[in-house]
Amino acid sequence: MLAHYCTALTSNSKNSCLFFFRITKHSSLCSTLQNPKRAMPPTSKARIIAEYAKSSRSSCKTCSKAISAKALRLGLVSRDSRGFDMTKWHHLGCFSDKIDSTEHIGGFDSLQSCDQEALKKLAEQVSNGDQDVEISRKSSKRTDEDAEESELEKINTKKTKLSIANEEASLDIAFSLSDVRDNYKDATLLPKWKAFQTIIFLERDDGLRDSNKIAAFDFDGCLAKTSVKRVGADAWSIMFPSIPDKLLSLYNDGFKLVIFTNESNIDRWKNKRQVAVDSKIGRLNNFIKHVKVPIQVFIACGFDGKVEDPFRKPKPGMWQIMEKHFNSGISIDMDQSFYVGDAAGRPNDHSDADIKFAKVIGLKFLVPEDYFGV
Template identity: 75%
Template sequence: MTTKIIAEYAKSGRSSCKKCGKAITAQALRLGLVTRDARRFDMTKWHHLHCFPEKIDSLDVIKGFDLLKGADQEALKKFADESDKSPKRLQGKNDEEEREQEEEEIEMEKSNSKKIKMSAPNEKDELDIAFSVSDVKDKYKDAALEPKWKAFQTIIFLERDDGLHDSGKVAAFDFDGCLAKTSVKRVGANAWSLMYPSIPQKLQSLYKEGYKLVIFTNESNIDRWKNKRQVAVDSKIGRLNNFIKQVKVPMQVFIACGIGSAGSKADDPFRKPNPGMWHIMEKHFNSGIPIDVEQSFYVGDAAGRPNDHSDADIKFAQAIGLKFYVPEDYFST
């Protein structure tokens, strides 16, 4: 297991300090201890600056330090200097408190491992989805998945594409109608073509500029086709695998398989325009690196225009706070 330190501004007031137990207010500076387990999943324990229990040997080890305001950088420098002078006895007390809190968190995770909490519709609080490695599967319901592909609740994701680098800058894309030309009447891994000839070069340039490339795509047929679910899964994953091979750039992929709200069914938190896929990526699949939404963006074709099939893509971007582009504009420049 590896541990890292990250610094960022709290996106909401939902997180609490793992030392004092008090809430960390929205936009307040918080420090996180990020632990990555053997399966490459991240767990972050947040703290107020003055509650952070670890000695900071160097500011170079803190992810996100360069994104902080000048005053907060100075406060963090001062805290790092003072941590060298802290009595060893006090550190021992912090360690004991940390162990007690870890035991409480384990019990809480057991009881809440399948619980999904969403903020009220009018609030800007981040979506809070309980994620547990034990809930990650090699199959989606009764359908087998190809190597490197995993399932969690109603999403399928590409666990780790070779060469992928996590980053504070994310270039995110829809798939069907944005990167690939597909048809609901055609099924199969090869039943697609590039939407625009400039796509490979554009994606390769973004990768070289330090962007992490991520695809967020809805595919409700995977849930709808109960008798042909394996066909739907193989078709979607096959197209995505072939697309990545053709553009020759590593990408991360999340597929929302849920049908969404209908009748008595609750709205699926992962299906766009809901931002569940983004929050899973940000919290658990970006090495604890805070994402700068000012430098990140999302491209999709469902923008709510007269001939668009929906407005799911533009609302997805708005829910996260990302700049939004339609593919014909983005890939023509």
């Protein structure tokens, strides 16, 4: 057959180019059929793995910040041109690649249940985000440039509303149940109260329901009148008469009530730490009994002029612990959730810790006078 083409080339110069193309194409096709791997190099889709960081040497490929040791990290594993596996690590909050199913995540079964729930919610969020983008593309009638700009704005807005992905709010606190204690330093805690690093918390009050809607409050000067000159479980009074009814209404509407409060005396009163712990926890227990509504509580005890405590407001550590580990893995609706506190940076306020706490998390902020009414 090839000899026939050569004869045709010499006898018909006008068709020489056409015959040359056919011969070349024929030879190429034969080569392809005989060696298909040569024509179509294999490609492999990146797979996802999850694990707890063995050290703090790895960095997130999205935000470029270090991933703390023992923190949950997600890796995208792909095959490079040399045939070696290459893993790109990400913080949980920075991961934005599509997750088809948690069943496809390597190491998923070895994670703690709370982290498994967090990954399931992340997969749902990414999937819903992809659907939103596709619907918007089909319905948009503007130019391609305007449509692209609009999509980027929507995606960025959604990311800022997810407090776990907020760059300032992500502290990468390595939490482990084995580090939870029944005492805070040398002070014994009352029943149902636990300690982790520099926080004391009431994880599960009777009747408490985890929710995607969080109604969060400061305690001193917001829910209760207290004084640094008075010590004791009974040294408080209700701040506003409407508080019990307001809290009950929120609970009935499906909100989870959470108190985030600073208490520096617990760390400063080294010789009277037990007194300070019993006073603070006693007040909170009595307040909860008074309002008759289940409430989750987090107390930031750390106080050091040289080192900033990640749990002390305005730092968002208490919120992050609640969101990641004590809300049953339920994703929080930031549009419906809010925070009420008296430290708003006004002329007569003792600080601006509460308003900054709400801002760094991405919560709507209210002062108690406006929310509970004077």
